[in-house]
Amino acid sequence: MNETSLCPEVRETAREIESMEIRGAATIADAAAGALSAQADASDAADPEAFRRDMRAAARELYATRPTAVSLPNALRYVLAGMEGPDIGALRNSVRYRASKFREDLTDAQERLGRIGSGRLRDGDVVMTHCHSTDAMACVEAAVDSGKELEAIVKETRPRNQGHITARQLRGLDVPVTLIADNAAHRFLDDVDHLLVGADSIAADGSVVNKIGTAGLAVSARDRGVPVMVAAQAIKLHPKTLTGAAIEIEQRDEAELIDPETRGEIGEIAVSNPAFDVTPPRHVDAIVTEHGQFPPESIVVLMRELFGESVEEPWTEP
Numbered sequence: 234m235n236e237t238s239l240c241p242e243v244r245e246t247a248r249e250i251e252s253m254e255i256r257g258a259a260t261i262a263d264a265a266a267g268a269l270s271a272q273a274d275a276s277d278a279a280d281p282e283a284f285r286r287d288m289r290a291a292a293r294e295l296y297a298t299r300p301t302a303v304s305l306p307n308a309l310r311y312v313l314a315g316m317e318g319p320d321i322g323a324l325r326n327s328v329r330y331r332a333s334k335f336r337e338d339l340t341d342a343q344e345r346l347g348r349i350g351s352g353r354l355r356d357g358d359v360v361m362t363h364c365h366s367t368d369a370m371a372c373v374e375a376a377v378d379s380g381k382e383l384e385a386i387v388k389e390t391r392p393r394n395q396g397h398i399t400a401r402q403l404r405g406l407d408v409p410v411t412l413i414a415d416n417a418a419h420r421f422l423d424d425v426d427h428l429l430v431g432a433d434s435i436a437a438d439g440s441v442v443n444k445i446g447t448a449g450l451a452v453s454a455r456d457r458g459v460p461v462m463v464a465a466q467a468i469k470l471h472p473k474t475l476t477g478a479a480i481e482i483e484q485r486d487e488a489e490l491i492d493p494e495t496r497g498e499i500g501e502i503a504v505s506n507p508a509f510d511v512t513p514p515r516h517v518d519a520i521v522t523e524h525g526q527f528p529p530e531s532i533v534v535l536m537r538e539l540f541g542e543s544v545e546e547p548w549t550e551p
């Protein structure tokens with residue numbers, strides 16, 4: 234009686250998020266909202282409670298894919314919090330509406346963030362990037378659109394090489410790109426005006442959780458006097474950290490670092506592949522959001538305004 238049925242889109246989206254065919258915090262959130270909408274469309278639930286149960290099960294399936302980017306639970310929470318109505322038709326429409334509103338807001342927020350962030354970039358500046366962040370790219374795009382000429386030093390970002398995506402998009406904007414190995418970053422920092430990165434989660438104390446390598450890079454940037462700019466929409470703010478929860482750091486498969494054959498040749502070793510690290514607020518100059526830019530220590534004010542003190546998890550069974 235309590236069985237749930239998940240539609241193929243939910244299972245496929247969950248698989249693609251887990252394998253990183255769908256990646257990047259904002260893109261994951263967008264895809265998760267789309268999958269919930271697909272579940273609402275496909276549901277053959279017999280009564281409203283069965284429909285709600287299916288929606289909660291779909292959200293749990295998506296939630297379980299990647300633990301660090303808080304944009305994912307924030308998207309699920311937004312859509313499910315608006316699920317209401319006396320019958321299946323009304324429930325279905327409310328989910329469709331909330332999912333499409335979430336996705337529109339995401340696009341608007343990124344455009345607003347881009348315009349705000351572009352104000353920090355001057356004509357002729359050189360930015361260094363790490364990984365691939367659509368929020369960071371929005372700042373560059375807005376600056377280029379307003380007539381500024383920028384250059385970029387792009388870190389390849391092992392083990393998944395998301396720097397290649399960044400390089401391709403920057404070339405699409407006609408920005409000159411120099412691709413460098415991750416370990417070369419310190420050598421190039423004297424030629425750089427900004428370190429520009431995204432975020433997967435931001436804690437209430439202003440700590441920035443982003444792609445592994447960001448924390449060390451921020452220390453190096455500080456050492457060379459290069460300001461560290463984090464581009465992150467408000468869906469990257471982690472509401473549970475307001476009450477002291479820690480952000481889980483995703484450990485990914487060791488095969489991303491080393492193939493089994495080479496590993497066997499080396500002999501007995503441990504392999505560790507954390508996907509993210511934590512940059513403390515003292516190494517961050519500004520967090521740029523769609524609501525304005527904040528010194529990291531002040532981000533808690535925006536978090537309180539947006540989330541209050543309570544964080545519901547509407548995908549758990551009552």
Ligand code: RI2
Pocket residue numbers: 256257258259260364365366367368369395430431432433443444464508
């Ligand atoms: P946007 C990515 O993680 C990177 O860490 C990037 O900075 C962050 O998501 C934010 O991306 P991954 O999915 O939301 O590549 O700005 O592990 O696109």
